[in-house]
Amino acid sequence: MAAASFLLSPRVTLPLRRGSRLLVSCSATSSSSSSDAAGGVGFQGRVGFLGLGIMGAPMASNLIKAGCDITVWNRTKSKCDPLLSLGAKFESSPARVASSCDVTFAMLADPESAFEVACGANGAAEGMAAGKGYVDVSTVDDATSKLIGKRITSTGASFLEAPVSGSKKPAEDGLLIFLTAGDESLYKRVAPLLDVMGKSRFYLGDVGNGAAMKLVVNMVMGSMMVSFAEGLLLSEKVGLDSNTVVEVISQGAINAPMFSLKGPSMVKAAYPTAFPLKHQQKDLRLALALAESVSQPIPTAAAANELYKVAKSLGLADHDFSAVIEALKAKVQSSQH
Ligand SMILES: NC(=O)C1=CN([C@@H]2O[C@H](COP(=O)(O)OP(=O)(O)OC[C@H]3O[C@@H](n4cnc5c(N)ncnc54)[C@H](OP(=O)(O)O)[C@@H]3O)[C@@H](O)[C@H]2O)C=CC1
Numbered sequence: 001m002a003a004a005s006f007l008l009s010p011r012v013t014l015p016l017r018r019g020s021r022l023l024v025s026c027s028a029t030s031s032s033s034s035s036d037a038a039g040g041v042g043f044q045g046r047v048g049f050l051g052l053g054i055m056g057a058p059m060a061s062n063l064i065k066a067g068c069d070i071t072v073w074n075r076t077k078s079k080c081d082p083l084l085s086l087g088a089k090f091e092s093s094p095a096r097v098a099s100s101c102d103v104t105f106a107m108l109a110d111p112e113s114a115f116e117v118a119c120g121a122n123g124a125a126e127g128m129a130a131g132k133g134y135v136d137v138s139t140v141d142d143a144t145s146k147l148i149g150k151r152i153t154s155t156g157a158s159f160l161e162a163p164v165s166g167s168k169k170p171a172e173d174g175l176l177i178f179l180t181a182g183d184e185s186l187y188k189r190v191a192p193l194l195d196v197m198g199k200s201r202f203y204l205g206d207v208g209n210g211a212a213m214k215l216v217v218n219m220v221m222g223s224m225m226v227s228f229a230e231g232l233l234l235s236e237k238v239g240l241d242s243n244t245v246v247e248v249i250s251q252g253a254i255n256a257p258m259f260s261l262k263g264p265s266m267v268k269a270a271y272p273t274a275f276p277l278k279h280q281q282k283d284l285r286l287a288l289a290l291a292e293s294v295s296q297p298i299p300t301a302a303a304a305n306e307l308y309k310v311a312k313s314l315g316l317a318d319h320d321f322s323a324v325i326e327a328l329k330a331k332v333q334s335s336q337h
């Protein structure tokens with residue numbers, strides 16, 4: 001009986017500090033839950049997708065596979081080709097995508113590119129108008145998100161920030177976690193699309209809260225990875241088997257999927273890119289700025305950030321963020337000379 005009532009009212013509303021509200025949707029665990037009888041996803045209209053990198057490509061691909069009418073754009077045009085073969089349409093600029101679509105998603109690298117694609121020349125804002133929506137799923141800082149939101153809403157369109165937690169595989173599997181904030185009616189309108197791409201969605205109130213939530217989560221993740229890398233190297237130094245360390249960690253209270261997923265390849269010094277190291281360092285940099293804005297010390301994250309900076313200087317920016325372990329190895333070598 002309890003389970004039935006849970007299913008009948010899947011969304012829980014919880015009060016959140018700073019006068020906003022938190023809506024926790026549990027309905028999104030199944031993308032089929034939002035499918036309509038016509039085989040669509042319960043969203044009427046054309047959907048644009050800007051930015052087809054590691055994350056954007058599988059997200060757009062899942063929307064196409066779910067039957068959505070998708071129009072894509074990417075700075076490097078060749079990355080559109082796999083999507084076009086799945087049935088997507090192409091437009092030659094973000095402005096043209098936005099003007100031909102009802103709702104446009106953007107998945108860009110960083111604050112600079114997210115701003116440029118939304119607000120620059122031929123940017124999405126130029127194609128926006130009342131009745132349209134812009135959903136920025138990139139990881140950016142709250143100030144950038146607010147600037148983008150202001151520019152988009154100045155056209156009469158609606159704006160939602162919706163950064164995601166979850167990496168390449170969750171993006172491929174439609175299992176992302178959306179951290180949304182901004183226009184609540186746009187949130188409700190695009191919920192069926194979020195449900196295709198993700199397993200859950202949080203509505204966090206005012207623009208900036210989604211960005212802040214994402215930065216907090218990635219600040220923790222970046223520090224955890226550094227601590228894990230230190231543990232692996234220390235265990236090796238004292239003669240323990242690193243694979244056994246990974247296994248022991250996986251069975252205890254500090255188990256995290258990230259450790260079991262990345263540990264075995266880290267032991268082999270292999271770092272196939274799921275989450276680029278340069279993006280993890282960007283998130284730590286933005287989290288440090290967020291912390292500074294409220295005078296909150298985050299010394300562990302600050303130390304972790306320094307290590308990711310070293311890793312970048314070693315040419316590891318485009319490797320997976322687990323390659324941060326190489327920066328520790330380099331430190332050991334330099335201390336021995
Ligand atoms: N990978 C992951 O595991 C996760 C990533 N994120 C976040 O999602 C976002 C995208 O990540 P991901 O897909 O991995 O990154 P990628 O580096 O694979 O893709 C970045 C995208 O941004 C585009 N881009 C970069 N600079 C510009 C610019 N100046 N103008 C126009 N387009 C530009 C790239 O275009 P081009 O192809 O031309 O280079 C590409 O489409 C980032 O904010 C990241 O922090 C969030 C969760 C997980």
Ligand SMILES: O=CC(=O)O
Pocket residue numbers: 164165166167218275
């Ligand atoms: O932003 C990265 C992630 O894995 O989430």
